[in-house]
Amino acid sequence: MILSNRKNISKIQIVFFIAIIVLFCSLVLALPRISIPLSLAYILSLALTPIVNSLMALRLPKTLATLLIFIFLGVLIGLPLVKIIPLLSAETQNVQNIIPKIEQFIILQFQYLREFVKLKTGHEISDVYVYQGLEQLQVWSTSFVVKIPNYFANLMEWIFLVPFFTFFIIRDSHSFQKTLLSFTPNSIFERFYYVIHVFNRQLGNYFFAKFVEAIIVGGIITIGLLLLDVKFAIVLGFIAGLTNIVPYVGPFLGVIPAIVLGMVEYSMTSATMGAVLSLYAIANVVDIFFVFPFLVSKIVNLHPMIVAVSVIVGSHYLGITGMVISIPVVAAIKLIITEIYNEIYTERSR
């Protein structure tokens, strides 16, 4: 038989190994309901592993170190959550009150504009588009409201799954890796191990840097908004920090809720609005000139065009998760390609 022939064994090992990897990858791609929480858990575990490592250096066992972090995070997130949930439902009520206000505001502004244009040019702008747009908006929002239980179910699933996966990835990643390596063929073992090590390290550094960046940006905006005494300061700061993780597009996404709320609560030309906008600008300038060059850009050295393309492709396939993970994944692919390139062109041709 083919299997009993000793000479074929290394070839069979490679085929078996590739088959397992392909199977795993296709499973992950085919089941987004599992793969999204799994990748979120992986990202979280990458950001938390440095803390586990330093606890282990204090001679704590790994399971205990992981548990300690989870208890700490649970208290840190759980306690405010208990306070926030009633606040959040109150704010949702507010938002419901605000939506008609926004509608009125848009119609009013449009009427002003129409009169203004008529006065200056004598032409009358058709108002069909505006009303159509508002209607469309209403349809979207109703469909969103109808789907809320669905989103909520997903969210509940994630709330349980993500910490569950994260805990076991942190605790057992070493033995997972060891098992994977145990059936890596001898001929590619060292190179494969090196590549997955650099891959993990790069991804880990990237997300650690991104989390620090998000905390800095979110912190600046929250504190600034609190000082300006703007409504929803904490929620807006949190959104700004979170969206900042997405490169290029993120800062713009983060400012949209602030503009909408500001327009309704104050007005487009008021001093508060100006202050809020300049606060966002300052936070992003600090990010672009002081945080990003020192933290993130040293880790992933990709051309801006590649970054933009990968964010678009990522958002197309995996939504927001895709946008977040696209950059490090592309950086990792670049690394693997470089490794193979070195192998083919520099090592063998010497």
Place this chain on the structure above:
Amino acid sequence: MKMSYEKEIKDATSDKLELTKKIDFSMMKYLWMANPLSSTRKNSIPRFLRNIELLKNFSDNELRILAKYMHNRKFTEEEVVFRAGEIGIGFYFIFSGTVELSHDELGGEVSKDKFLILDEFGYFGELALLQEGNQRTATAVARNKCELVGIFKPDLDTLIVRHPIVATKLIQSISIALADRLYYLTSEANKMFKRIKQLEAKHDSE
């Protein structure tokens, strides 16, 4: 009629009957655990590492931790562990079998002049753990079916952050071996230098 075991014994003792013989499980378990041949794999690697001269400054517990971060690799006869010129990241101990290290001047071909044969408890490739982008200076081939226990650069990185003492001891052990080798090489070079000087003097006087 079924009875509980305790009741059976109680009745038997009260009736002064001979007790039925039962298997003594705790004794069996003790004998099984104490059997030197049935040691589990988990124990056998630290025990193997204990016998290596290079790691003599490790405590038993430190060897147990080190063993957790090592990888078992099985090689069949004539299988290449690594080739000269490849980028290496691994330091190997020979658990069983024989490994042959050879020069390789003719590209990928393994040349005939073998210069080192290592067997059980031997180790090779320690430079890969210390050097950045280390290139293997020799080719290692398994001479027969052998089992190697390897530690790799990523493992050392993890050890440094998780178990700094174990990592330090490992680096210390390798450094001692390398320092000894450097000392030997330096004295050899000195000898050669003196010999060259002597030959030059002899040549000049002629």
